[in-house]
Amino acid sequence: MNPEKRAxxxxxxxxxxxxxxxHGAPMSLIAERAGVGAxxxxxxxxxxxxxxxxxxxxxxxxxKAQILKGYSTARPIRERFLHLSCGLFGxxxxxxxxxxxxxxxxxxPYGAARRRSKILGEAGQxxxxxxxxxxxxxxxxxxxxxxxxxxxxxxxxMFSAIRDHILGFIELTPSLIAQLAEAxxxxxxx
Amino acid sequence: MNPEKRAxxxxxxxxxxxxxxxHGAPMSLIAERAGVGAxxxxxxxxxxxxxxxxxxxxxxxxxKAQILKGYSTARPIRERFLHLSCGLFGxxxxxxxxxxxxxxxxxxPYGAARRRSKILGEAGQxxxxxxxxxxxxxxxxxxxxxxxxxxxxxxxxMFSAIRDHILGFIELTPSLIAQLAEAxxxxxxx
Amino acid sequence: MNPEKRAxxxxxxxxxxxxxxxHGAPMSLIAERAGVGAxxxxxxxxxxxxxxxxxxxxxxxxxKAQILKGYSTARPIRERFLHLSCGLFGxxxxxxxxxxxxxxxxxxPYGAARRRSKILGEAGQxxxxxxxxxxxxxxxxxxxxxxxxxxxxxxxxMFSAIRDHILGFIELTPSLIAQLAEAxxxxxxx
Amino acid sequence: MNPEKRAxxxxxxxxxxxxxxxHGAPMSLIAERAGVGAxxxxxxxxxxxxxxxxxxxxxxxxxKAQILKGYSTARPIRERFLHLSCGLFGxxxxxxxxxxxxxxxxxxPYGAARRRSKILGEAGQxxxxxxxxxxxxxxxxxxxxxxxxxxxxxxxxMFSAIRDHILGFIELTPSLIAQLAEAxxxxxxx
DNA sequence: GATGAATGAGCGTTCATTCAT
DNA sequence: GATGAATGAACGCTCATTCAT
Numbered sequence: 001m002n003p004e005k006r007a008x009x010x011x012x013x014x015x016x017x018x019x020x021x022x023h024g025a026p027m028s029l030i031a032e033r034a035g036v037g038a039x040x041x042x043x044x045x046x047x048x049x050x051x052x053x054x055x056x057x058x059x060x061x062x063x064k065a066q067i068l069k070g071y072s073t074a075r076p077i078r079e080r081f082l083h084l085s086c087g088l089f090g091x092x093x094x095x096x097x098x099x100x101x102x103x104x105x106x107x108x109p110y111g112a113a114r115r116r117s118k119i120l121g122e123a124g125q126x127x128x129x130x131x132x133x134x135x136x137x138x139x140x141x142x143x144x145x146x147x148x149x150x151x152x153x154x155x156x157x158m159f160s161a162i163r164d165h166i167l168g169f170i171e172l173t174p175s176l177i178a179q180l181a182e183a184x185x186x187x188x189x190x
Numbered sequence: 191m192n193p194e195k196r197a198x199x200x201x202x203x204x205x206x207x208x209x210x211x212x213h214g215a216p217m218s219l220i221a222e223r224a225g226v227g228a229x230x231x232x233x234x235x236x237x238x239x240x241x242x243x244x245x246x247x248x249x250x251x252x253x254k255a256q257i258l259k260g261y262s263t264a265r266p267i268r269e270r271f272l273h274l275s276c277g278l279f280g281x282x283x284x285x286x287x288x289x290x291x292x293x294x295x296x297x298x299p300y301g302a303a304r305r306r307s308k309i310l311g312e313a314g315q316x317x318x319x320x321x322x323x324x325x326x327x328x329x330x331x332x333x334x335x336x337x338x339x340x341x342x343x344x345x346x347x348m349f350s351a352i353r354d355h356i357l358g359f360i361e362l363t364p365s366l367i368a369q370l371a372e373a374x375x376x377x378x379x380x
Numbered sequence: 381m382n383p384e385k386r387a388x389x390x391x392x393x394x395x396x397x398x399x400x401x402x403h404g405a406p407m408s409l410i411a412e413r414a415g416v417g418a419x420x421x422x423x424x425x426x427x428x429x430x431x432x433x434x435x436x437x438x439x440x441x442x443x444k445a446q447i448l449k450g451y452s453t454a455r456p457i458r459e460r461f462l463h464l465s466c467g468l469f470g471x472x473x474x475x476x477x478x479x480x481x482x483x484x485x486x487x488x489p490y491g492a493a494r495r496r497s498k499i500l501g502e503a504g505q506x507x508x509x510x511x512x513x514x515x516x517x518x519x520x521x522x523x524x525x526x527x528x529x530x531x532x533x534x535x536x537x538m539f540s541a542i543r544d545h546i547l548g549f550i551e552l553t554p555s556l557i558a559q560l561a562e563a564x565x566x567x568x569x570x
Numbered sequence: 571m572n573p574e575k576r577a578x579x580x581x582x583x584x585x586x587x588x589x590x591x592x593h594g595a596p597m598s599l600i601a602e603r604a605g606v607g608a609x610x611x612x613x614x615x616x617x618x619x620x621x622x623x624x625x626x627x628x629x630x631x632x633x634k635a636q637i638l639k640g641y642s643t644a645r646p647i648r649e650r651f652l653h654l655s656c657g658l659f660g661x662x663x664x665x666x667x668x669x670x671x672x673x674x675x676x677x678x679p680y681g682a683a684r685r686r687s688k689i690l691g692e693a694g695q696x697x698x699x700x701x702x703x704x705x706x707x708x709x710x711x712x713x714x715x716x717x718x719x720x721x722x723x724x725x726x727x728m729f730s731a732i733r734d735h736i737l738g739f740i741e742l743t744p745s746l747i748a749q750l751a752e753a754x755x756x757x758x759x760x
Numbered sequence: 761g762a763t764g765a766a767t768g769a770g771c772g773t774t775c776a777t778t779c780a781t
Numbered sequence: 782g783a784t785g786a787a788t789g790a791a792c793g794c795t796c797a798t799t800c801a802t
Contacts, residue, residue: 026796037762040763149354149369149370151350155350156347164342191785192787216770216771230787401678401679407777417784419783419786420785428776487591529750532726532727536725537723537757540729550716568753571765606766608793609766612795763800765799770796775788775789775792779787
């Protein structure tokens with residue numbers, strides 16, 4: 001089992017699905033772009049479903065690792081919020097393909113199942129966002145709304161803005177990112 | 191032609207795509223659910239593409255018609271904003287399949303093309319939202335951000351919240367809707 | 381039963397098949413061009429097969445009637461030959477669609493069956509050509525070859541030339557027609 | 571790829587189309603007769619169109635190669651003419667399916683396009699027949715007619731006779747072939 | 761372990777024919 | 782008698798997956 005090959009397959013899958021959607025990513029094309037035989041993919045992933053899900057998990061990990069750099073739950077709520085917001089903005093501006101993939105993934109049978117299971121799982125454990133809002137609520141720093149609704153207020157605009165950025169309709173400069181993060185804070189803060 | 195049959199086909203398409211995505215809606219299944227023969231669909235729609243696009247346009251019309259009821263550009267910005275926000279919330283809570291369909295549509299080659307052309311087209315003409323934000327900017331009632339970014343701040347949270355509602359994670363009561371609309375206003379207002 | 385409608389259907393079939401081949405002539409298009417309902421065709425012809433065959437027979441009759449005008453078996457062989465040759469040339473130059481249809485017909489399962497049955501049937505009875513060659517043989521005016529081979533020598537070049545004319549590669553002027561008919565005579569004459 | 575499989579597919583296509591026409595040769599039947607899966611055909615040929623065209627080209631090559639054996643433009647016109655004529659006769663008598671296929675091909679949208687382009691292209695270059703007639707005209711050995719008309723006089727009877735032979739109406743013995751070739755020469759010679 | 765040729769179920773679509781009006 | 786909407790079998794083609802090499 002060559003881990004480089006595994007990575008090549010994932011990269012090819014990422015690119016093809018991010019750029020052309022699930023329709024534009026048949027296994028044969030993934031194999032070709034990854035520089036491996038079609039059958040080889042099945043030595044690393046039991047099926048296309050598994051490949052797609054594992055790729056999502058890997059991206060999820062990378063994103064989490066990135067935005068948690070320098071993050072401390074000991075800081076004030078507002079600061080924590082801006083840290084996470086700007087971190088996400090920065091990450092997706094740097095890796096637009098990751099954003100496109102995650103978006104496509106969530107809008108598919110795969111993502112639906114995951115979303116459901118994740119949300120119904122134990123919160124706080126692996127979800128920095130929810131614990132941030134839970135803390136915010138407890139400290140009476142945020143509006144008294146369901147945690148999920150605070151998530152929507154905080155990240156809904158972000159994803160929308162990143163989409164516009166990737167499509168070329170706006171340019172997410174550091175300055176605009178900061179303004180948007182502030183505006184989102186205005187939305188959630190008490 | 192029989193307009194009822196046309197409606198049946200559209201309804202079957204709406205349900206299947208909203209519930210199972212484009213992958214889960216082969217023409218054979220649409221025909222079966224609509225209670226017509228497979229070939230019959232092609233008497234009403236030249237191709238699957240056309241069917242999907244026409245269904246989107248029909249939903250788009252219905253949504254627009256619904257939220258523009260009682261809407262007046264003569265009212266204060268904040269009121270106009272809340273009118274449209276709550277209107278959309280209400281519509282999608284009432285017709286969750288429409289929301290799911292529109293969402294799937296935008297996340298597909300069909301929607302991508304549409305999105306691009308619409309955004310690059312002349313704004314304000316057929317887009318009540320953009321003209322609302324343009325007015326808001328002019329009256330210095332809103333943050334000085336690109337119109338598209340104001341859109342993101344206003345509607346990003348909404349779509350996210352509706353998704354959560356449809357998936358059963360939160361319940362969008364009239365009271366919660368009002369709170370969320372207010373919070374969005376906090377996000378865009380100066 | 382309206383005989384005009386029957387003629388319209390036949391004319392539409394003739395045009396569509398002559399111009400676009402069997403593939404380009406679905407029943408729906410025939411009906412449309414004939415200005416009748418699709419189901420109406422089936423009141424005049426039991427099936428598409430029947431329609432195609434009856435159209436062939438009708439054209440066959442017309443052609444025969446035309447070239448037999450002024451034809452007399454009492455004239456010398458050479459004269460009879462040139463009469464029929466030039467008659468056919470003239471007919472098909474005047475009605476190129478008929479030629480195209482007959483050609484398409486012969487090159488199809490329909491035509492194959494007919495060809496077989498006609499040729500194996502009693503010769504001389506309804507076939508002026510064969511009796512011409514039989515007479516020619518008897519009078520020792522023609523090469524001693526099977527009657528069918530004489531047919532080939534006489535009419536093979538003609539069909540080929542008419543095809544070239546219809547495709548626009550040559551122009552079958554009366555003068556050229558006469559020359560070709562003479563050349564064909566050179567081929568069959570003793 | 572397996573060249574045997576490619577050959578099997580071509581052979582199956584040849585047989586089905588030669589015997590039953592294009593209508594009687596769906597891809598599924600070709601696959602079945604070739605002893606391969608339906609999808610396999612598409613590994614060797616991009617589409618049915620391509621398959622049909624490549625098969626024609628292959629047959630065309632074989633035919634040309636066969637009749638050019640021992641052919642020399644240095645020989646007298648008459649000899650050259652008889653060489654080509656008898657060569658074609660012999661080839662098609664030996665490979666009747668090839669004849670049927672080529673005939674079907676020319677009588678179809680595929681062949682129409684080819685015919686047009688070939689004829690309008692530069693003559694003499696890849697067309698031994700036309701250069702033969704051009705030489706014949708120059709040497710005043712042939713009738714003063716358009717080259718295409720000479721082609722018709724020479725090959726029209728041949729194709730007709732071969733058809734009759736394949737259908738079983740006559741038997742093309744070497745002797746009859748020689749007689750027919752001579753008769754055709756009578757048709758074109760000055 | 762790696763390959764890629766082979767597979768066949770399933771796709772979107774067409775069209776000869778039927779039958780309620 | 783005439784219609785044309787409705788049908789569904791059959792088409793050309795794709796692609797996730799398998800397996801002999």
